[in-house]
Amino acid sequence: MTQVNIRPSRHNLYNTHIIPVRFEYFAPSSLEEALELLNKYGSEAKVLAGGTDLLVKMKMRVVEPKYVINIKKLKELSYIRDEGGEVRIGALTKWRELERSDVIMKYFPALYDAVKAMGGTQIRNMATIGGNLCNASPAADSAPPLMVLEARLILASREGEREVPITQFFKGPGKTVMRPDELLKEIIIPKPEPGTGSAFIKVARTAMDLAKISAATAVKVEDGRIKFARIAIGSAAPTPVRAWKTEEALKGKPFTPEVIRENVKLVETEISPIDDVRSTAFYRREVSKVIVEDALILSHERVVKGWMK
Amino acid sequence: MEEPKHIFIGKKTIRKDGIPKVTGTLKFSSDIYVPGMLVGRVFKSPYAFADVKRIDTSEAERMGAVVITPDDVPDKIFNPRLVSIFEVTYKDYRVLTKHPRYLGDAIAAVAAPTEEAAQRALEAIKVEFERVYEPILDPFEAMSPSAPLIHKRILKGDEWIDVKNNVGCTLEYSEGDVDKALKEADVVLERRFRTNRRYHMQLEPKTSVCIPHSDGSITIYSTTQTIHNTRILISQIFDIPMSKINVVKVPIGGSFGSSIQINPVVPISVALCLKARKPVKISMTREEDIYDHAAYQMHFKIRAGAKSDGTLIAGELENIMDIGAHQIQAYPLLGTALGWFVSLYKWKNIRYVGKAVYTNKVPTCAFRGYGAPQVSWAVETLIDEMAEELGIDPVEFRLKNYVGKGDIFWGQGPTVKSIIRSDGVPELLQRGKELIGWERRRPPSEKTGRYRRGIGVGRSFHTSGAGGPISGETIDYTGAILKLNEDGTIDYITALQDHGGGTLDAHVKIIAEELGVPPDLINLVWSDTQTTLYDVCTHASRGTYVGGGAAVQAARELKNKIFNYAIRVLNKAVNQDMLELGYDKELGQAVVYVRDNPQMRITLKDLATIAWQRNWGTISTTVTYRSKAAPPSFTVYFVEVEVDTYTGKVRPVKVIAGADIGTVINPDYAAGQLHGGFAQGWGMATLEDTIYDPRTGELTNKGFITDYKILTAPDMPKLDDFQVIFAHTYEPTGPHGAKGLGEAALNSVAGAVANAIYNAIGVRFYELPITPERILEALKKKGR
């Protein structure tokens, strides 16, 4: 019999009936207080928003924070504000609120698609958009749309605020540029210039699942030629990524199915998919091209035929 | 036979547990709470294959927990399923083990006042391992002579047997001369198939509550399909007389076969309870439940031969079952799988080799259909191919060769045989063809473009129970008690469990039909082992057929006793044979009257009251019942799919779900079984599997929330595109002509889906599930 050195399973530590982790709990009532706590406990603390990622991870012992800072009470971080040229979304805004917002539906079809594709109603009632970004999953549904919509994120700490373009926010699975003492406060999305269409397509195992592969696009066609085409892909690399080379290649070219099909082949070179429980690298590579093409066509169609339920 | 007119049977009614369920007031085992109750947690092996050296419980005990290790439980080897007779029961389970054979085998357990305290105590247990072996996860590797033995010795009945090549049990069978027939065949096909290893994903994870009493007796509440077998097994393991064990029937939150066996948490909770002398409850988390049971994974090789006129003349099946770490009902399944094979088509010459092979994986058990979904998928794929080779329409080919009316049917393998007396297959195939638009079906070669549609047919059946005129290797009988209350209402008492499909409501309708007492005046008693007669288990689609048969017999006996009393009060009546009992619509109750003189009558209510007031005594009946047959319920699915050849995604476009279940007792619940059967079959065909890390033997999709997916409502066809049809048949051996349905509703789905996918894209798949990944790879290989 071969005797081997095998890593033992940790499954006796999992208990999803409870949160099997000891932690100290804070529920700050103001942003200032929250930032104060983060400043003090930052590296050993976890912020709790909707908890739909964090609590799962704690129950499965993926993270075991010493301190949990529940920011749910900070109502001032939950809003969708139309400010003319841009829309500001508080980090604590629930997906369900995005779903019900005319502003989101009207200006940001790609984000609206993502909202519809995310979880089920119960999850959307709990989960926040800020949590989705800070969790930094390569499959986060809000990321690709926000990337092609060129969103900017406001990070706050006791030291003050800073603005980070979303394309520079993600660093790896579960990793972002946020410092331990920082909180995501707001997401700013500029309204796209008139004539821009956008879309998001997600391929998943079932109607309620994380993406195997996803893509968002925003495109503007002028006089039959592509003025710009922005492309972002989820679940195909350690972070959601923009397909810069493909975008560059499409620029200025006529918007025809043939041109698009030819050029989206480049997408494959801009991603680094892996095999995992949800899918295979082969599948992701093949289908990324397909859904980028579909999303580009759908984005443009929405301009031509109009968009709105 | 004439189909009788019914008053209650076949009508839509609100089920008795409907309002308690939708209002959340119905209590499942997981909801049971008793004062002073401790919470139990199980220490599961962190290795797939290892030997324990030492278990240190001191820290956990210092924390105040009650701890049990293999040294604290009876040294008994058992099989948690008691449906087979002793002689063919293979035993390799222990309550707790020092030799874990899969990552999840229970080594120790703790009980403490709260879930948190129990969890901390669990984490404080230290287990040292003597040896850790490389897990054996492939059954063919397991069978190689050099492979280490997962179990060296097991018990068959009371006899020790040495396990060779990790083969837990085998079955071989032959009839006629397959080799000769294959030589004479004009077309011979040989194919290998591999099914997936699905997890049941029943709504309620396993729970057990054990309560001790001062007289030394115990009461158990658990998720089970059989309260009586639970009692017997606990009695056998712990040497407690059965009269000191009471198992209460509690509503079960689904099962799909995963609670035919007594769940491992039951004996563990009993052991903890006996040591703690306090009530103990163990509720598994979903993540633990996934490590408790899975569907039998089967590797088939089929060889079949046919003459050019479309007559099948040979069928050979090799069935290698990867059963995981323990035997639950592997041996009877070897026989049943053969039964499914020979009862699908008339192969004429048959040869079968079945082997159940141990691997270091989650133990497998029955999962809705007990191997029939697996066998039917493979056979229906092959039959489709054969029809194509022969140039015969697949529906015609099936009609020509299927096992139908007048033929011998193997309900559950070679020991449960009967003759088919009702057969709706021709009707279902014909109507299904028309409804799906079979004439639209074109060969895959004519299909181009990104989205391609295909139409497929799949058929199968399931037995209704495991009864028959001869006592075979399977135990199958039930009991029913009916009691006429002092106001003419009825108490109906049975041990038979309802998995949620409305089985007991079917019994109530049958009793109502027999006695004329409306269903809402019949009380369905949730009882226990001490007040019910033995029922083997609600499995094998026997709930309506066998339980309903008992209900008919009990009701008829009760009726006779009612007439005994009625004759005393219906003054001039002289002949008891001339009495009738029926429902009076105007009065809304049952009435006894004299045939041909219906004005001579008394309501059952008045009669019951008189019997009480005049000290005549209670009218009641107790029957123990075994059915004389186990007739097949046939199902036929026609499915239209659309394949996106760019993403490999398959969408169900249209479904015709046809079932021959004899008399339809609960029409809407029966339709519900077909909807649910399709959903589960679609998941089997296109989505579900449990995957193991080859190095550790740990499941990669171990967590419920994100990693084991089942289909959701939006993944299903629209209701308008899903049509249910029932054949117009009457089963003479069934209660009011009825047969079973639960499993048949699933059995034929995967075959139909696979054949539809083939018809769309021209690729056959021999491995389940047929995922978008596999479709895309296959299309790429084929050059689209």
Ligand SMILES: Cc1cc2nc3c(=O)[nH]c(=O)nc-3n(C[C@H](O)[C@H](O)[C@H](O)COP(=O)(O)OP(=O)(O)OC[C@H]3O[C@@H](n4cnc5c(N)ncnc54)[C@H](O)[C@@H]3O)c2cc1C
């Ligand atoms: C059943 C189910 C289905 C799901 N389906 C989807 C799906 O389809 N698509 C998808 O993308 N996701 C899905 N998810 C994942 C999850 O719901 C989302 O990522 C959600 O948006 C997370 O938000 P939350 O508020 O719950 O985050 P939390 O769990 O509260 O937090 C997530 C992480 O972000 C940090 N965090 C949260 N808010 C802030 C902040 N303002 N500043 C700094 N750090 C912060 C937390 O510390 C934590 O590390 C699903 C989850 C479940 C359980």
